[in-house]
Amino acid sequence: MVKQRSIVVFLTAVSVLSGCGLGPSVASNTPNSVSPSAKLETASMLLEDLAAPRHPSDGGGRAWLAGEVAPVAVGRIGRYEIVFEVGPHGITLGGAVYLLPSPFWGWSGPQTDNPDLPGYTVVDTSADGVELEAFTPDGQILIITIGGRALVHGERLVMIYGAGTAGAAVDRYAERASRLWVAVDGDGDGIRAVLPDSPVVPVAAGPPARIVLTLPSVARPGEPVRLTVAVLDSAGNAGVDFAGEVSLAVTPSGAQVPSSITLGPEARGLGEAECVCPETGSYRIVGRTESGIAGASNPVIVSQDGTRIFWADLHGHSALSDGTGTPEDFLTYARNVAALDVVALTDHDHWGVVFLDQAPKLWREIREQTARFNQPGRFVTLLGFEWTNWVHGHRHVLYFSDDGEILSSIDPEYDTPPELWAALRGQRALTVAHHSAGGPVAINWDFPPDAELESVTEVVSVHGCSEAADSPQPIYSAVEGNFVRDALDRGYRLGFVGSGDSHDGHPGLAHLASGIGGVAAILADGLNREAVYRALKARRVYATNGPRIVLRFAVGGHTMGSIIEAPGEPVSVFVRIDGTAPIERVDVIRSGGIVASSPGDGRYELTLTTDLEDLKARRVRLCAGGAGGRWRCVVEPGVC
Numbered sequence: 077m078v079k080q081r082s083i084v085v086f087l088t089a090v091s092v093l094s095g096c097g098l099g100p101s102v103a104s105n106t107p108n109s110v111s112p113s114a115k116l117e118t119a120s121m122l123l124e125d126l127a128a129p130r131h132p133s134d135g136g137g138r139a140w141l142a143g144e145v146a147p148v149a150v151g152r153i154g155r156y157e158i159v160f161e162v163g164p165h166g167i168t169l170g171g172a173v174y175l176l177p178s179p180f181w182g183w184s185g186p187q188t189d190n191p192d193l194p195g196y197t198v199v200d201t202s203a204d205g206v207e208l209e210a211f212t213p214d215g216q217i218l219i220i221t222i223g224g225r226a227l228v229h230g231e232r233l234v235m236i237y238g239a240g241t242a243g244a245a246v247d248r249y250a251e252r253a254s255r256l257w258v259a260v261d262g263d264g265d266g267i268r269a270v271l272p273d274s275p276v277v278p279v280a281a282g283p284p285a286r287i288v289l290t291l292p293s294v295a296r297p298g299e300p301v302r303l304t305v306a307v308l309d310s311a312g313n314a315g316v317d318f319a320g321e322v323s324l325a326v327t328p329s330g331a332q333v334p335s336s337i338t339l340g341p342e343a344r345g346l347g348e349a350e351c352v353c354p355e356t357g358s359y360r361i362v363g364r365t366e367s368g369i370a371g372a373s374n375p376v377i378v379s380q381d382g383t384r385i386f387w388a389d390l391h392g393h394s395a396l397s398d399g400t401g402t403p404e405d406f407l408t409y410a411r412n413v414a415a416l417d418v419v420a421l422t423d424h425d426h427w428g429v430v431f432l433d434q435a436p437k438l439w440r441e442i443r444e445q446t447a448r449f450n451q452p453g454r455f456v457t458l459l460g461f462e463w464t465n466w467v468h469g470h471r472h473v474l475y476f477s478d479d480g481e482i483l484s485s486i487d488p489e490y491d492t493p494p495e496l497w498a499a500l501r502g503q504r505a506l507t508v509a510h511h512s513a514g515g516p517v518a519i520n521w522d523f524p525p526d527a528e529l530e531s532v533t534e535v536v537s538v539h540g541c542s543e544a545a546d547s548p549q550p551i552y553s554a555v556e557g558n559f560v561r562d563a564l565d566r567g568y569r570l571g572f573v574g575s576g577d578s579h580d581g582h583p584g585l586a587h588l589a590s591g592i593g594g595v596a597a598i599l600a601d602g603l604n605r606e607a608v609y610r611a612l613k614a615r616r617v618y619a620t621n622g623p624r625i626v627l628r629f630a631v632g633g634h635t636m637g638s639i640i641e642a643p644g645e646p647v648s649v650f651v652r653i654d655g656t657a658p659i660e661r662v663d664v665i666r667s668g669g670i671v672a673s674s675p676g677d678g679r680y681e682l683t684l685t686t687d688l689e690d691l692k693a694r695r696v697r698l699c700a701g702g703a704g705g706r707w708r709c710v711v712e713p714g715v716c
């Protein structure tokens with residue numbers, strides 16, 4: 077693990093086949109086994125909701141916004157007048173209309189109690205003899221019950237959300253179309269359905285507050301490279317109101333970089349410049365706006381050889397589940413703002429307001445946009461979804477072609493990891509377990525990751541770090557013994573990736589708003605789906621919690637991800653870091669413990685070469701022990 081101030085890299089593992097063998101061990105494969113923090117109530121609630129019969133009048137009618145709606149900037153307040161017109165099946169006496177402003181990321185909950193507080197909502201109807209009663213039982217969803225008489229087709233309600241002095245606070249993340257959901261229980265049985273075309277409102281970025289400069293991590297001497305410049309608001313939202321010059325300076329000198337670039341108002345803070353570094357070395361570019369917003373790029377390592385590093389964010393969400401923005405906005409941000417090389421939008425299969433596994437139109441939109449943005453050699457997009465299983469833990473599924481199905485985690489056919497893998501077998505697909513040590517739900521490691529389909533695991537994201545209890549920024553609600561290092565102790569052979577798991581519409585830059593995110597460095601021999609698949613399968617990947625730190629790592633001359641025979645003599649370990657901040661320390665971890673460590677000396681670079689003692693002499697064996705039949709790793713010299 078490389079720690080730089082709050083910046084962390086997770087070293088990739090080289091699995092060593094010792095004489096004793098460290099094959100995957102199945103602690104228990106009993107069907108009764110579940111995640112140590114399984115959310116069984118959530119799982120059954122989703123199943124009950126799915127099974128609940130919808131009356132034809134549920135979800136009937138249409139809703140729209142009265143008048144022109146100007147964008148409101150994040151952190152500001154809005155006032156929205158929503159008109160609802162009853163559908164052909166009417167709404168019975170005792171039925172209800174619901175108002176649910178996007179429940180994600182900061183919208184005021186609607187309320188009818190206090191005009192001086194945010195979210196105050198006034199409801200009214202011109203339908204004679206109809207009495208409305210409005211209340212908010214959970215602070216999030218406004219329920220308007222229909223009294224007096226039934227509502228008939230064409231009659232209208234008006235809801236003014238943000239009607240009081242405090243208005244309604246909008247989402248903290250910018251997006252073109254945040255939903256003000258309207259739902260209808262037409263027959264009064266308490267079961268509602270949402271209007272899929274509920275009104276949308278625009279949320280604009282805040283004022284310019286930060287600048288992100290991104291270079292590729294590896295270049296050849298004399299090769300033109302793209303510098304991506306993004307002026308963003310404080311939460312990393314793009315689309316800021318900005319025009320002016322950004323001055324550029326390179327360190328060390330010797331690289332050909334324009335002294336400035338000018339961004340017009342139509343650029344909304346985004347630009348590119350071409351740079352050439354004729355000589356080998358490590359370069360960074362500092363950018364500064366006229367108003368003094370400054371930032372430094374990641375390092376570009378210019379060398380004749382050196383494997384290319386492609387940056388990926390393989391896990392994130394759009395407003396089609398519980399995230400922000402459209403799939404198109406997500407992919408555009410990944411390419412044009414975060415300058416990612418590889419991205420996957422992985423919306424939840426069955427989580428959010430409208431569920432992807434019940435909405436073929438939404439899944440088609442994701443498939444089409446993913447295919448449209450894929451541009452081999454420039455920008456690789458992967459089709460994916462999140463298998464949001466509350467019993468065994470979450471995994472995301474990545475497809476390496478334009479086609480792929482949603483295999484829903486609540487479908488009895490695919491609701492265990494082995495069933496999911498069985499359904500994917502034979503396809504160009506991978507699964508990735510995430511927030512495995514805790515967070516919303518921990519992974520059930522009793523199912524060994526499938527050897528064909530799960531070669532890497534996500535060690536860090538906005539939820540925190542799942543590597544080990546002693547890692548910086550550990551995940552919340554952590555379950556002792558369920559970290560990735562514990563999984564390695566079971567004999568599982570996994571490469572490490574970081575992912576944003578962004579819900580803010582900022583793939584690749586989720587750490588800007590959250591303080592911790594994740595990206596994956598992929599050492600692929602080309603920028604296309606097949607090369608990315610091969611690199612992930614071979615574990616030629618490493619994780620960071622957001623910054624694009626360059627890591628070179630080898631054991632006995634073997635590259636990261638390799639499986640090697642224990643050589644029977646001391647073996648050399650090579651680590652080279654080019655950081656984005658002065659390096660504090662590098663630790664090399666083997667079998668859960670630090671076996672070599674080197675402090676930084678205030679510089680951004682650090683090289684560590686060390687000999688590890690004979691790997692064969694440190695016999696490693698797996699013993700059952702601890703509470704609950706958990707496996708632990710015992711080191712016993714000389715005993716196999």
Ligand SMILES: [Zn+2]
Pocket residue numbers: 462470471510511516
């Ligand atoms: Zn998840």
Ligand SMILES: [Zn+2]
Pocket residue numbers: 391392393462577
């Ligand atoms: Zn997720």
